[in-house]
Amino acid sequence: METLLVRLKPYDARRGHVLRRFTYAGIKFQEERGWYRVEKAVADYLRTVRQLPSDRHSPLAFDVCTEAEAKALEVGEAEESKVKRSATDDIKLVTARPVGAVTTEDLPKPSPPADDKDNRRGKRERE
Numbered sequence: 001m002e003t004l005l006v007r008l009k010p011y012d013a014r015r016g017h018v019l020r021r022f023t024y025a026g027i028k029f030q031e032e033r034g035w036y037r038v039e040k041a042v043a044d045y046l047r048t049v050r051q052l053p054s055d056r057h058s059p060l061a062f063d064v065c066t067e068a069e070a071k072a073l074e075v076g077e078a079e080e081s082k083v084k085r086s087a088t089d090d091i092k093l094v095t096a097r098p099v100g101a102v103t104t105e106d107l108p109k110p111s112p113p114a115d116d117k118d119n120r121r122g123k124r125e126r127e
Contacts, residue, residue, distance in 0.1 A: 004043035005035045005070045006062050009051075016059045019051050029062075035070060 008031040009017045022029045025042055038046070043064050052058040065073060097103075 002040045003037050004040060004064055005067060006038055006043055006046050006064045007031075007033075007035045008061060009059070009063055016051055017061075019061050022049065022061060024049075 008029050020031045046062040047064045049061040050058045051061050
């Protein structure tokens with residue numbers, strides 16, 4: 001019997017990954033549990049599941065992989081999570097602002113609106 005590894009994609013609302021649990025064929029998939037080993041027929045169905053069932057353009061809900069692909073995926077995620085740079089990394093020079101550069105603090109303060117003016121916005125003219 002052929003098996004594959006599946007997992008719910010990690011929660012990331014910015015990317016549209018909003019599912020935290022999903023039940024199919026009596027198996028409750030939870031995001032925090034990680035990988036599940038399932039039969040190929042179950043994996044083939046989970047390959048088609050979307051984050052929002054009614055939206056065919058929403059992202060896929062599951063990662064479906066062989067064991068080797070899952071290990072490679074985890075290694076790649078571990079590499080991406082390392083944000084901190086070490087002193088031996090090739091770090092580009094960050095230049096400071098030149099002396100005399102104008103900042104927002106140098107701009108004149110706006111005067112308060114006069115009471116006799118109409119404070120509503122006018123319609124923009126088309127260009």
